[in-house]
Amino acid sequence: MTDRSFDYDVIVAGGGSAGVAAAAASARMGARTLLVERYNCLGGASTMRNVATYCGLYTLGESPRRVVGGIGEEVMQGLRKQGAVSGPRRYRGVSVAFDPEAVKFVLDELAAAAGVTVMFSSFVAAAERRDGRMRTATVAGHSGLKTFSARAFVDCTGEGDLAAFAGASTRYGNGADVNLGTLATRFGGIAPSAPLTPRRIAEAVAGLGAKANSVTKDRAAAVRLPISGDVVLHLASEDYDPRDSLSMSAAEVRGRRQTWAYLEALRTIEGCEDAYLVSTGPEFGTRESRHLNCQRQLTWDDIENRAGFEDCIALGGWGAEWHDRATYLSSLDFPPDRGAYEIPLGCLRSVDTANLFCAGRLADGDRKAGAAIRVMGTAFATGQAAGIAATLEADGRFAVSAVQAALRKQDAILDPADIPS
Numbered sequence: 311m312t313d314r315s316f317d318y319d320v321i322v323a324g325g326g327s328a329g330v331a332a333a334a335a336s337a338r339m340g341a342r343t344l345l346v347e348r349y350n351c352l353g354g355a356s357t358m359r360n361v362a363t364y365c366g367l368y369t370l371g372e373s374p375r376r377v378v379g380g381i382g383e384e385v386m387q388g389l390r391k392q393g394a395v396s397g398p399r400r401y402r403g404v405s406v407a408f409d410p411e412a413v414k415f416v417l418d419e420l421a422a423a424a425g426v427t428v429m430f431s432s433f434v435a436a437a438e439r440r441d442g443r444m445r446t447a448t449v450a451g452h453s454g455l456k457t458f459s460a461r462a463f464v465d466c467t468g469e470g471d472l473a474a475f476a477g478a479s480t481r482y483g484n485g486a487d488v489n490l491g492t493l494a495t496r497f498g499g500i501a502p503s504a505p506l507t508p509r510r511i512a513e514a515v516a517g518l519g520a521k522a523n524s525v526t527k528d529r530a531a532a533v534r535l536p537i538s539g540d541v542v543l544h545l546a547s548e549d550y551d552p553r554d555s556l557s558m559s560a561a562e563v564r565g566r567r568q569t570w571a572y573l574e575a576l577r578t579i580e581g582c583e584d585a586y587l588v589s590t591g592p593e594f595g596t597r598e599s600r601h602l603n604c605q606r607q608l609t610w611d612d613i614e615n616r617a618g619f620e621d622c623i624a625l626g627g628w629g630a631e632w633h634d635r636a637t638y639l640s641s642l643d644f645p646p647d648r649g650a651y652e653i654p655l656g657c658l659r660s661v662d663t664a665n666l667f668c669a670g671r672l673a674d675g676d677r678k679a680g681a682a683i684r685v686m687g688t689a690f691a692t693g694q695a696a697g698i699a700a701t702l703e704a705d706g707r708f709a710v711s712a713v714q715a716a717l718r719k720q721d722a723i724l725d726p727a728d729i730p731s
């Protein structure tokens with residue numbers, strides 16, 4: 311008898327915002343869905359990199375409008391039930407802050423309720439692609455290597471590991487352009503009244519004197535977490551190659567060294583005298599690594615020209631947020647009228663591997679469009695779409711109209727006309 315425990319309809323690699331949405335959407339359609347995650351919790355950057363604000367859930371205009379429904383909205387409802395979310399707040403863009411422990415809990419529950427088989431502590435270390443289709447993924451865990459097969463796959467690793475290891479078409483960044491990485495850091499012991507404006511933080515960093523040369527960025531928006539009142543700052547940044555473990559290791563060590571200097575600076579700000587370090591990372595925050603080369607690439611021109619797509623599967627709300635490797639400066643370019651824009655399914659489907667999809671920060675966008683659609687609010691939406699598309703592909707029923715119909719059934723928002731007021 312065949313051992314079915316190694317055979318799935320859909321395998322999703324990576325359990326961040328995109329991967330959870332992909333796996334839950336797939337399992338809800340009745341597919342046997344395996345979600346493989348290298349760490350021991352879901353959430354990706356939201357739980358393992360101290361990235362504690364969802365961007366992309368709302369448009370950025372005067373009256374923000376919600377552009378993500380479906381699973382993204384269910385996560386928000388789960389967090390609200392835990393009293394673990396605050397906002398929307400406005401700083402440059404519009405975002406909500408959340409408590410990472412509550413995210414772990416809400417995502418565990420969501421995946422379990424959908425019927426996803428979640429496999430933690432499991433690193434996708436190899437994959438097989440034959441005759442233009444993905445066949446298997448091999449996972450490394452404490453029991454060694456195990457190989458799983460499926461009829462369709464979704465790469466939500468952020469790093470493009472599944473696609474790259476299988477030999478599907480990928481690229482690193484966009485030409486010479488790759489966003490900078492940052493070690494997000496959580497501080498406690500900060501008074502609610504502390505004036506943690508980017509300008510005040512920059513003054514405090516300058517006050518380090520000669521030591522200021524040992525750190526990289528000098529300003530950041532402070533994010534106050536809803537339950538603990540802890541503050542997250544995105545300061546220590548490094549130019550490294552996340553595909554190279556030694557390059558990444560050096561960045562981690564330098565980032566932690568920088569963090570202690572930032573703590574010293576922080577303690578000179580009124581109300582922060584007793585500040586202490588709660589956690590770095592745990593992992594350095596890689597904003598950009600590989601992308602899948604997909605059937606279509608979303609461009610910033612598309613966004614600026616308000617392109618409409620017949621295969622639209624999600625709406626974006628965030629702007630092109632760039633963190634520059636040469637200058638360590640950050641910028642945010644807004645979409646037209648700070649409104650919603652369309653994201654096509656083509657930028658989630660591999661150009662050379664029909665049963666391989668991607669979502670989140672792997673979704674195919676040019677330098678600026680990619681920097682806009684990678685955020686976590688949008689990752690829930692592209693993840694849900696990729697999970698549904700993969701399920702239909704696994705079933706031999708893939709059609710754009712079927713993906714859109716299933717998304718609507720799962721309460722996703724695909725059309726600017728459907729945005730709730």
Ligand SMILES: Cc1cc2nc3c(=O)[nH]c(=O)nc-3n(C[C@H](O)[C@H](O)[C@H](O)COP(=O)(O)OP(=O)(O)OC[C@H]3O[C@@H](n4cnc5c(N)ncnc54)[C@H](O)[C@@H]3O)c2cc1C
Binds near residue numbers: 472672
């Ligand atoms: C410093 C920083 C600040 C940011 N600020 C914001 C912000 O304020 N708001 C916002 O919305 N976005 C922000 N972003 C962007 C956002 O965090 C990412 O673009 C987003 O997390 C993408 O979601 P994802 O699911 O594609 O990837 P991730 O969240 O990175 O999840 C990928 C998952 O795959 C797993 N994985 C990777 N490789 C493997 C493998 N080989 N095998 C098994 N599992 C694997 C990882 O462990 C992880 O759980 C920020 C990013 C950084 C780095």
